[in-house]
Amino acid sequence: MSEVKNIPKHWQIKKLGEVADYINGRAFKPTEWEKSGKPIIRIQNLNKAGAVYNYSKLEFEERYKVFNGDLLYAWSASLGVYLWNGENAWLNQHIFKVVPKNICDKKYLFYTLEKITSELYAKAHGSGMVHVTKGKFEDTKILLPPLSEQQLIVSKIEELLSDLDNGKQQLLTAQQQLKVYRQSLLKWAFEGKVTKTLSVWQNVKFDEVANAIDPQPSHRTPPIDQNGVPFVSIKDFDSETDKIDFAHARKVSPDVLKEHLKRYKLEIGDFVIGKIGTIGKPVRIVLPQNYTLSANIVLIQPRKVNATYLYYFFQSSLIEKAFTAGMNSTTQAAFGIQKVRELRIELPNKEEQQQIVDELESKLTVCDKIEETISQSLLQAETLRQSILKKAFEGKLVSLNYDSDDKLDKHEMGLAAEKQVPYKTSS
DSSP states (O other): OOOOSSOOTTOEEEEHHHHEEEEEOBOOOGGGOBSSSEEEEOGGGTTOTTOOOEEEOSOOOGGGEEOTTOEEEEOBSSOEEEEOOSSSEEEBTTEEEEEEOTTSOHHHHHHHHHHHHHHHHHTOBOSSSOBOOHHHHHHOEEEEOOHHHHHHHHHHHHHHHHHHHHHHHHHHHHHHHHHHHHHHHHHHHTTTOSSOOOSOOEEEEGGGTEEEEOSOTTOOOOOOOTTSEEEEOGGGEETTTTEEOOTTSEEEOHHHHHHHHHHOOOOTTOEEEEOBSSOEEEEEOOSSOOSEEOTTEEEEEESSSOHHHHHHHHHSHHHHHHHHTTOOTTSOOBOOHHHHHTOEEEEOOHHHHHHHHHHHHHHHHHHHHHHHHHHHHHHHHHHHHHHHHHHHTTTOSOOOOBOTTSOBOHHHHHHHHHHSOOOOOOO
Protein backbone atom coordinates (compact mmCIF):
# COMPACT_ATOMS: atom_id res chain seq x y z
CA MET A 1 0.00 0.00 0.00
CA SER A 2 1.39 3.35 -1.00
CA GLU A 3 1.95 5.69 1.94
CA VAL A 4 -1.07 7.96 2.36
CA LYS A 5 -0.95 10.97 4.68
CA ASN A 6 -3.85 12.51 6.59
CA ILE A 7 -6.23 9.58 6.21
CA PRO A 8 -9.31 9.63 8.48
CA LYS A 9 -8.35 8.48 11.98
CA HIS A 10 -11.20 6.00 12.20
CA TRP A 11 -10.01 4.07 9.10
CA GLN A 12 -8.08 0.87 9.62
CA ILE A 13 -5.16 -0.66 7.74
CA LYS A 14 -5.96 -4.26 6.85
CA LYS A 15 -4.34 -6.98 4.77
CA LEU A 16 -6.31 -8.35 1.81
CA GLY A 17 -6.22 -11.73 3.54
CA GLU A 18 -8.08 -10.24 6.51
CA VAL A 19 -11.00 -8.82 4.52
CA ALA A 20 -11.84 -11.67 2.13
CA ASP A 21 -11.24 -15.29 1.20
CA TYR A 22 -9.56 -16.07 -2.14
CA ILE A 23 -10.47 -19.31 -3.86
CA ASN A 24 -8.27 -20.32 -6.79
CA GLY A 25 -9.90 -21.89 -9.82
CA ARG A 26 -9.56 -25.49 -10.94
CA ALA A 27 -7.08 -26.80 -13.52
CA PHE A 28 -9.59 -28.01 -16.09
CA LYS A 29 -8.25 -30.59 -18.54
CA PRO A 30 -9.01 -30.46 -22.29
CA THR A 31 -10.62 -33.89 -21.88
CA GLU A 32 -13.21 -32.22 -19.63
CA TRP A 33 -14.13 -29.57 -22.19
CA GLU A 34 -17.44 -29.91 -24.00
CA LYS A 35 -19.55 -27.90 -26.41
CA SER A 36 -22.36 -27.29 -23.93
CA GLY A 37 -22.95 -27.12 -20.20
CA LYS A 38 -21.56 -24.44 -17.89
CA PRO A 39 -18.91 -22.15 -19.44
CA ILE A 40 -15.37 -22.40 -18.05
CA ILE A 41 -14.01 -18.93 -17.23
CA ARG A 42 -10.40 -18.59 -18.35
CA ILE A 43 -8.17 -15.51 -18.17
CA GLN A 44 -8.19 -14.99 -21.94
CA ASN A 45 -11.99 -14.71 -22.13
CA LEU A 46 -12.78 -13.16 -18.74
CA ASN A 47 -15.69 -10.74 -19.24
CA LYS A 48 -14.71 -10.05 -22.87
CA ALA A 49 -17.48 -9.24 -25.33
CA GLY A 50 -17.88 -12.02 -27.86
CA ALA A 51 -15.55 -14.34 -25.91
CA VAL A 52 -15.49 -17.99 -27.00
CA TYR A 53 -15.74 -20.39 -24.06
CA ASN A 54 -15.13 -24.04 -23.42
CA TYR A 55 -17.94 -25.76 -21.51
CA SER A 56 -18.42 -28.73 -19.22
CA LYS A 57 -21.50 -30.74 -18.19
CA LEU A 58 -19.53 -32.50 -15.46
CA GLU A 59 -19.99 -31.65 -11.80
CA PHE A 60 -17.09 -30.38 -9.72
CA GLU A 61 -16.63 -28.99 -6.22
CA GLU A 62 -19.03 -26.22 -5.20
CA ARG A 63 -16.17 -23.78 -4.58
CA TYR A 64 -15.36 -23.69 -8.30
CA LYS A 65 -18.85 -22.41 -9.20
CA VAL A 66 -19.18 -18.76 -10.26
CA PHE A 67 -22.48 -16.89 -10.19
CA ASN A 68 -23.54 -13.60 -11.75
CA GLY A 69 -22.09 -10.74 -9.70
CA ASP A 70 -19.21 -12.74 -8.17
CA LEU A 71 -15.95 -10.85 -7.69
CA LEU A 72 -13.00 -12.34 -9.59
CA TYR A 73 -9.31 -11.45 -9.69
CA ALA A 74 -6.95 -12.65 -12.41
CA TRP A 75 -3.62 -13.07 -10.63
CA SER A 76 -1.61 -14.44 -13.56
CA ALA A 77 -0.74 -13.15 -17.05
CA SER A 78 -2.99 -10.08 -17.29
CA LEU A 79 -3.72 -8.95 -13.72
CA GLY A 80 -7.15 -7.44 -13.19
CA VAL A 81 -10.38 -7.40 -11.20
CA TYR A 82 -13.81 -8.23 -12.60
CA LEU A 83 -17.43 -8.55 -11.51
CA TRP A 84 -18.68 -11.59 -13.39
CA ASN A 85 -21.54 -10.64 -15.67
CA GLY A 86 -22.92 -13.86 -17.09
CA GLU A 87 -24.54 -17.21 -16.48
CA ASN A 88 -23.45 -19.70 -13.83
CA ALA A 89 -19.99 -20.95 -14.73
CA TRP A 90 -16.90 -22.87 -13.64
CA LEU A 91 -13.71 -21.07 -12.60
CA ASN A 92 -10.44 -22.05 -14.25
CA GLN A 93 -7.06 -21.78 -12.53
CA HIS A 94 -5.08 -18.49 -12.28
CA ILE A 95 -8.21 -16.63 -11.16
CA PHE A 96 -9.36 -16.02 -7.59
CA LYS A 97 -13.02 -16.03 -6.63
CA VAL A 98 -13.02 -13.27 -4.03
CA VAL A 99 -15.48 -13.73 -1.15
CA PRO A 100 -15.52 -10.62 1.11
CA LYS A 101 -15.95 -11.10 4.85
CA ASN A 102 -18.62 -9.20 6.79
CA ILE A 103 -16.29 -6.24 7.43
CA CYS A 104 -15.86 -5.44 3.74
CA ASP A 105 -18.34 -4.46 1.01
CA LYS A 106 -17.89 -6.34 -2.27
CA LYS A 107 -17.87 -3.29 -4.51
CA TYR A 108 -15.59 -1.38 -2.14
CA LEU A 109 -13.12 -4.26 -2.48
CA PHE A 110 -13.66 -4.29 -6.25
CA TYR A 111 -12.62 -0.65 -6.60
CA THR A 112 -9.79 -1.12 -4.10
CA LEU A 113 -8.37 -3.99 -6.14
CA GLU A 114 -8.69 -1.93 -9.31
CA LYS A 115 -6.71 0.88 -7.71
CA ILE A 116 -3.89 -1.31 -6.36
CA THR A 117 -3.45 -3.60 -9.39
CA SER A 118 -0.36 -1.67 -10.49
CA GLU A 119 1.08 -2.20 -7.00
CA LEU A 120 0.31 -5.92 -7.25
CA TYR A 121 1.90 -6.06 -10.70
CA ALA A 122 5.11 -4.75 -9.15
CA LYS A 123 5.07 -7.80 -6.87
CA ALA A 124 4.54 -10.20 -9.79
CA HIS A 125 7.02 -12.92 -10.72
CA GLY A 126 7.95 -14.37 -14.09
CA SER A 127 9.38 -12.98 -17.32
CA GLY A 128 6.83 -14.74 -19.51
CA MET A 129 3.48 -15.21 -17.78
CA VAL A 130 3.71 -12.97 -14.74
CA HIS A 131 1.84 -13.98 -11.59
CA VAL A 132 1.32 -12.82 -8.02
CA THR A 133 1.75 -15.47 -5.33
CA LYS A 134 -1.21 -15.93 -3.01
CA GLY A 135 0.95 -15.07 -0.01
CA LYS A 136 2.06 -11.71 -1.39
CA PHE A 137 -1.46 -11.01 -2.59
CA GLU A 138 -3.02 -11.65 0.83
CA ASP A 139 -0.27 -9.67 2.62
CA THR A 140 -0.99 -6.54 0.55
CA LYS A 141 -2.35 -3.78 2.80
CA ILE A 142 -5.42 -1.66 2.08
CA LEU A 143 -7.33 1.10 3.86
CA LEU A 144 -10.68 0.08 5.33
CA PRO A 145 -13.31 2.49 6.70
CA PRO A 146 -16.43 1.19 8.54
CA LEU A 147 -18.85 -0.80 6.38
CA SER A 148 -21.50 1.94 6.20
CA GLU A 149 -18.89 4.43 4.99
CA GLN A 150 -17.58 1.94 2.43
CA GLN A 151 -21.05 1.86 0.90
CA LEU A 152 -21.23 5.67 0.74
CA ILE A 153 -17.80 5.78 -0.91
CA VAL A 154 -18.92 3.22 -3.50
CA SER A 155 -22.04 5.30 -4.24
CA LYS A 156 -19.95 8.43 -4.76
CA ILE A 157 -17.40 6.58 -6.92
CA GLU A 158 -20.15 5.20 -9.13
CA GLU A 159 -21.84 8.58 -9.39
CA LEU A 160 -18.61 10.14 -10.67
CA LEU A 161 -17.58 7.20 -12.85
CA SER A 162 -21.01 7.07 -14.49
CA ASP A 163 -20.43 10.44 -16.22
CA LEU A 164 -16.85 9.48 -17.02
CA ASP A 165 -17.88 6.13 -18.51
CA ASN A 166 -20.56 7.80 -20.65
CA GLY A 167 -17.94 10.13 -22.10
CA LYS A 168 -15.54 7.24 -22.62
CA GLN A 169 -18.23 5.26 -24.45
CA GLN A 170 -18.80 8.18 -26.83
CA LEU A 171 -15.06 8.26 -27.55
CA LEU A 172 -15.00 4.50 -28.18
CA THR A 173 -17.99 4.84 -30.52
CA ALA A 174 -16.22 7.60 -32.45
CA GLN A 175 -13.09 5.44 -32.60
CA GLN A 176 -15.08 2.54 -34.05
CA GLN A 177 -16.81 4.81 -36.57
CA LEU A 178 -13.37 6.04 -37.64
CA LYS A 179 -12.25 2.46 -38.28
CA VAL A 180 -15.37 1.81 -40.35
CA TYR A 181 -14.75 4.99 -42.38
CA ARG A 182 -11.10 4.00 -42.87
CA GLN A 183 -12.10 0.60 -44.25
CA SER A 184 -14.73 2.18 -46.49
CA LEU A 185 -12.11 4.59 -47.83
CA LEU A 186 -9.71 1.73 -48.61
CA LYS A 187 -12.48 -0.27 -50.28
CA TRP A 188 -13.48 2.69 -52.45
CA ALA A 189 -9.85 3.27 -53.38
CA PHE A 190 -9.38 -0.24 -54.72
CA GLU A 191 -12.69 -0.11 -56.53
CA GLY A 192 -11.51 3.01 -58.39
CA LYS A 193 -13.91 5.39 -56.60
CA VAL A 194 -11.46 7.93 -55.11
CA THR A 195 -9.89 9.00 -58.41
CA LYS A 196 -11.09 9.74 -61.89
CA THR A 197 -10.32 6.64 -63.88
CA LEU A 198 -7.19 7.31 -65.89
CA SER A 199 -6.64 3.81 -67.18
CA VAL A 200 -8.22 0.45 -67.75
CA TRP A 201 -7.54 -1.63 -64.66
CA GLN A 202 -6.00 -5.04 -65.18
CA ASN A 203 -6.73 -8.16 -63.17
CA VAL A 204 -3.28 -9.53 -62.39
CA LYS A 205 -1.96 -12.42 -60.36
CA PHE A 206 -0.04 -11.37 -57.24
CA ASP A 207 3.19 -13.16 -58.15
CA GLU A 208 3.35 -11.21 -61.42
CA VAL A 209 3.99 -7.97 -59.51
CA ALA A 210 5.42 -8.99 -56.11
CA ASN A 211 7.21 -11.75 -54.22
CA ALA A 212 5.70 -13.70 -51.34
CA ILE A 213 8.44 -15.31 -49.27
CA ASP A 214 8.33 -17.83 -46.45
CA PRO A 215 11.22 -16.53 -44.30
CA GLN A 216 11.63 -19.75 -42.29
CA PRO A 217 10.72 -22.60 -44.71
CA SER A 218 11.77 -25.33 -42.23
CA HIS A 219 9.08 -23.97 -39.87
CA ARG A 220 11.31 -25.01 -36.97
CA THR A 221 11.91 -22.32 -34.37
CA PRO A 222 15.64 -21.85 -33.75
CA PRO A 223 16.94 -22.22 -30.18
CA ILE A 224 17.26 -19.12 -28.01
CA ASP A 225 20.57 -17.26 -28.00
CA GLN A 226 20.35 -14.36 -25.52
CA ASN A 227 23.31 -12.64 -27.19
CA GLY A 228 21.99 -13.20 -30.69
CA VAL A 229 19.79 -11.29 -33.14
CA PRO A 230 15.99 -10.71 -32.98
CA PHE A 231 13.78 -13.43 -34.45
CA VAL A 232 10.61 -11.38 -34.87
CA SER A 233 7.21 -13.04 -35.13
CA ILE A 234 3.69 -11.72 -35.61
CA LYS A 235 3.41 -10.91 -31.89
CA ASP A 236 6.24 -8.40 -32.32
CA PHE A 237 4.50 -6.49 -35.13
CA ASP A 238 1.99 -3.75 -34.31
CA SER A 239 -0.19 -3.02 -37.33
CA GLU A 240 -1.87 -0.10 -35.55
CA THR A 241 1.40 1.83 -35.25
CA ASP A 242 3.23 0.13 -38.14
CA LYS A 243 6.15 -0.69 -35.83
CA ILE A 244 8.26 -3.69 -34.83
CA ASP A 245 9.10 -4.46 -31.20
CA PHE A 246 12.67 -5.73 -31.42
CA ALA A 247 13.31 -5.40 -27.68
CA HIS A 248 10.94 -8.20 -26.67
CA ALA A 249 11.52 -10.48 -29.66
CA ARG A 250 13.10 -13.91 -29.28
CA LYS A 251 16.90 -13.88 -29.77
CA VAL A 252 18.58 -16.46 -32.00
CA SER A 253 22.08 -17.21 -33.23
CA PRO A 254 23.66 -14.85 -35.80
CA ASP A 255 24.08 -17.98 -37.95
CA VAL A 256 20.28 -17.93 -38.47
CA LEU A 257 20.61 -14.42 -39.89
CA LYS A 258 23.37 -15.58 -42.28
CA GLU A 259 21.03 -18.32 -43.49
CA HIS A 260 18.18 -15.84 -44.01
CA LEU A 261 20.41 -13.39 -45.90
CA LYS A 262 21.08 -16.13 -48.45
CA ARG A 263 17.35 -16.51 -49.15
CA TYR A 264 16.03 -12.94 -49.26
CA LYS A 265 17.14 -9.31 -49.18
CA LEU A 266 14.93 -6.70 -47.54
CA GLU A 267 14.26 -3.42 -49.34
CA ILE A 268 12.40 -0.24 -48.45
CA GLY A 269 8.70 -0.80 -49.17
CA ASP A 270 8.73 -4.48 -48.16
CA PHE A 271 6.22 -5.48 -45.50
CA VAL A 272 5.04 -8.54 -43.60
CA ILE A 273 1.61 -10.02 -42.92
CA GLY A 274 0.46 -12.63 -40.43
CA LYS A 275 -0.66 -15.98 -41.82
CA ILE A 276 -1.99 -17.66 -38.66
CA GLY A 277 -4.64 -16.07 -36.45
CA THR A 278 -3.96 -12.52 -37.61
CA ILE A 279 -4.80 -12.30 -41.30
CA GLY A 280 -3.28 -9.53 -43.41
CA LYS A 281 -2.63 -6.48 -41.18
CA PRO A 282 0.58 -5.37 -42.92
CA VAL A 283 3.57 -3.87 -41.10
CA ARG A 284 6.47 -2.33 -43.00
CA ILE A 285 9.98 -3.61 -42.35
CA VAL A 286 12.89 -1.41 -41.36
CA LEU A 287 16.51 -1.46 -42.44
CA PRO A 288 19.28 -2.49 -41.91
CA GLN A 289 18.55 -6.20 -42.15
CA ASN A 290 20.05 -7.17 -38.81
CA TYR A 291 17.12 -9.34 -37.67
CA THR A 292 15.31 -12.48 -38.86
CA LEU A 293 11.66 -13.28 -39.56
CA SER A 294 9.72 -16.22 -38.15
CA ALA A 295 7.58 -18.81 -39.92
CA ASN A 296 4.21 -17.38 -38.82
CA ILE A 297 4.49 -14.44 -41.23
CA VAL A 298 4.79 -13.90 -44.96
CA LEU A 299 7.28 -11.40 -46.34
CA ILE A 300 5.75 -9.31 -49.14
CA GLN A 301 8.19 -7.69 -51.60
CA PRO A 302 6.50 -5.33 -54.12
CA ARG A 303 8.63 -5.28 -57.28
CA LYS A 304 6.47 -4.32 -60.27
CA VAL A 305 3.82 -2.35 -58.38
CA ASN A 306 3.80 0.82 -56.26
CA ALA A 307 4.90 -0.50 -52.84
CA THR A 308 2.65 1.88 -50.88
CA TYR A 309 -0.33 1.05 -53.11
CA LEU A 310 0.13 -2.66 -52.31
CA TYR A 311 0.64 -1.91 -48.60
CA TYR A 312 -2.69 -0.07 -48.42
CA PHE A 313 -4.36 -2.82 -50.44
CA PHE A 314 -3.32 -5.30 -47.75
CA GLN A 315 -4.82 -2.99 -45.10
CA SER A 316 -8.23 -3.27 -46.74
CA SER A 317 -10.94 -5.76 -45.82
CA LEU A 318 -10.71 -7.14 -49.36
CA ILE A 319 -7.59 -9.07 -48.31
CA GLU A 320 -9.13 -10.75 -45.29
CA LYS A 321 -12.16 -11.77 -47.35
CA ALA A 322 -9.90 -13.25 -50.03
CA PHE A 323 -7.80 -15.23 -47.55
CA THR A 324 -10.64 -16.47 -45.33
CA ALA A 325 -13.02 -17.45 -48.15
CA GLY A 326 -14.26 -20.98 -47.61
CA MET A 327 -13.29 -21.14 -43.94
CA ASN A 328 -15.91 -21.93 -41.30
CA SER A 329 -16.33 -20.09 -38.01
CA THR A 330 -14.63 -22.82 -35.95
CA THR A 331 -11.45 -22.86 -38.01
CA GLN A 332 -8.49 -20.80 -36.83
CA ALA A 333 -7.72 -18.26 -39.54
CA ALA A 334 -4.71 -19.51 -41.49
CA PHE A 335 -3.53 -19.76 -45.09
CA GLY A 336 -0.58 -21.06 -47.05
CA ILE A 337 1.91 -18.92 -48.92
CA GLN A 338 0.62 -20.30 -52.20
CA LYS A 339 -2.72 -18.61 -51.56
CA VAL A 340 -0.89 -15.27 -51.41
CA ARG A 341 0.90 -15.95 -54.70
CA GLU A 342 -2.35 -16.85 -56.43
CA LEU A 343 -4.20 -13.79 -55.16
CA ARG A 344 -5.84 -11.71 -57.92
CA ILE A 345 -5.45 -7.91 -57.81
CA GLU A 346 -7.23 -5.18 -59.76
CA LEU A 347 -4.38 -2.91 -60.82
CA PRO A 348 -4.44 0.49 -62.59
CA ASN A 349 -1.39 1.91 -64.33
CA LYS A 350 1.51 3.39 -62.31
CA GLU A 351 0.27 6.96 -62.65
CA GLU A 352 -3.12 6.11 -61.19
CA GLN A 353 -1.55 3.91 -58.50
CA GLN A 354 0.37 6.96 -57.27
CA GLN A 355 -2.71 9.16 -57.47
CA ILE A 356 -4.64 6.67 -55.33
CA VAL A 357 -1.77 6.59 -52.83
CA ASP A 358 -1.74 10.41 -52.65
CA GLU A 359 -5.52 10.58 -52.12
CA LEU A 360 -5.41 7.89 -49.45
CA GLU A 361 -2.53 9.45 -47.56
CA SER A 362 -4.23 12.83 -47.60
CA LYS A 363 -7.44 11.44 -46.09
CA LEU A 364 -5.81 8.87 -43.80
CA THR A 365 -3.57 11.56 -42.31
CA VAL A 366 -6.72 13.33 -41.12
CA CYS A 367 -8.00 10.00 -39.72
CA ASP A 368 -4.71 9.47 -37.90
CA LYS A 369 -4.89 12.91 -36.28
CA ILE A 370 -8.47 12.30 -35.12
CA GLU A 371 -7.44 8.86 -33.82
CA GLU A 372 -4.57 10.43 -31.91
CA THR A 373 -6.91 12.96 -30.32
CA ILE A 374 -9.35 10.20 -29.30
CA SER A 375 -6.53 8.07 -27.88
CA GLN A 376 -5.24 11.00 -25.83
CA SER A 377 -8.74 11.67 -24.52
CA LEU A 378 -9.12 8.02 -23.53
CA LEU A 379 -5.81 8.18 -21.67
CA GLN A 380 -6.99 11.34 -19.89
CA ALA A 381 -10.23 9.56 -18.96
CA GLU A 382 -8.24 6.69 -17.46
CA THR A 383 -6.04 9.16 -15.56
CA LEU A 384 -9.16 10.86 -14.20
CA ARG A 385 -10.60 7.48 -13.20
CA GLN A 386 -7.46 6.68 -11.23
CA SER A 387 -7.59 10.14 -9.65
CA ILE A 388 -11.17 9.50 -8.48
CA LEU A 389 -10.16 6.14 -6.97
CA LYS A 390 -7.10 7.71 -5.32
CA LYS A 391 -9.21 10.39 -3.64
CA ALA A 392 -11.81 7.80 -2.63
CA PHE A 393 -9.27 5.68 -0.80
CA GLU A 394 -7.64 8.68 0.87
CA GLY A 395 -10.97 9.61 2.46
CA LYS A 396 -11.44 12.68 0.25
CA LEU A 397 -14.72 11.79 -1.50
CA VAL A 398 -16.89 11.32 1.56
CA SER A 399 -16.25 13.32 4.73
CA LEU A 400 -17.97 12.07 7.88
CA ASN A 401 -17.53 12.69 11.62
CA TYR A 402 -17.23 9.92 14.19
CA ASP A 403 -17.80 10.01 17.95
CA SER A 404 -15.33 8.79 20.53
CA ASP A 405 -16.56 5.20 20.17
CA ASP A 406 -15.72 5.28 16.44
CA LYS A 407 -19.38 4.96 15.52
CA LEU A 408 -20.81 6.97 12.67
CA ASP A 409 -22.83 9.95 13.83
CA LYS A 410 -26.44 9.21 12.77
CA HIS A 411 -27.18 12.81 11.79
CA GLU A 412 -24.04 12.97 9.64
CA MET A 413 -24.95 9.59 8.14
CA GLY A 414 -28.40 10.85 7.15
CA LEU A 415 -27.09 14.06 5.59
CA ALA A 416 -24.37 12.23 3.70
CA ALA A 417 -26.76 9.56 2.45
CA GLU A 418 -29.09 12.20 1.00
CA LYS A 419 -26.20 13.41 -1.18
CA GLN A 420 -25.30 9.96 -2.46
CA VAL A 421 -26.76 7.66 -5.07
CA PRO A 422 -28.82 4.95 -3.28
CA TYR A 423 -26.70 1.85 -2.95
CA LYS A 424 -27.31 -1.59 -1.49
CA THR A 425 -24.46 -3.90 -0.60
CA SER A 426 -24.19 -7.00 -2.78
CA SER A 427 -25.12 -10.21 -1.09
